[in-house]
Amino acid sequence: MFVDIPANGEPLICPSCKSLILPGQATDRIAFANDNPDGLASMNGLYHAPCAKPLLSVKRAYDMLGNWGSGF
Ligand SMILES: [Zn+2]
Numbered sequence: 001m002f003v004d005i006p007a008n009g010e011p012l013i014c015p016s017c018k019s020l021i022l023p024g025q026a027t028d029r030i031a032f033a034n035d036n037p038d039g040l041a042s043m044n045g046l047y048h049a050p051c052a053k054p055l056l057s058v059k060r061a062y063d064m065l066g067n068w069g070s071g072f
Helices: 049-070
Strands: 027-030 045-048
Touching (some): 027 049, 045 049
Antiparallel strands (some): 027 045
8 A cells, every 4th residue: 555655754644543644633642762661662653633542541651650660
């Protein structure tokens, strides 16, 4: 399948629903740290805003746990 690659080099395919992200659609970026020990950085990317929503709440919880962990 031909995918138009924009100037920033990222194909505009939402990793969650595997559909094209069309110009003008609301998007959210998921950005786990690249040295994330659980490999969650593989989920990084640009998602449709509704698709990113559950991931963002997972990320929030995860970041919170990470902060708790480093506090002990
Ligand atoms: Zn999507």
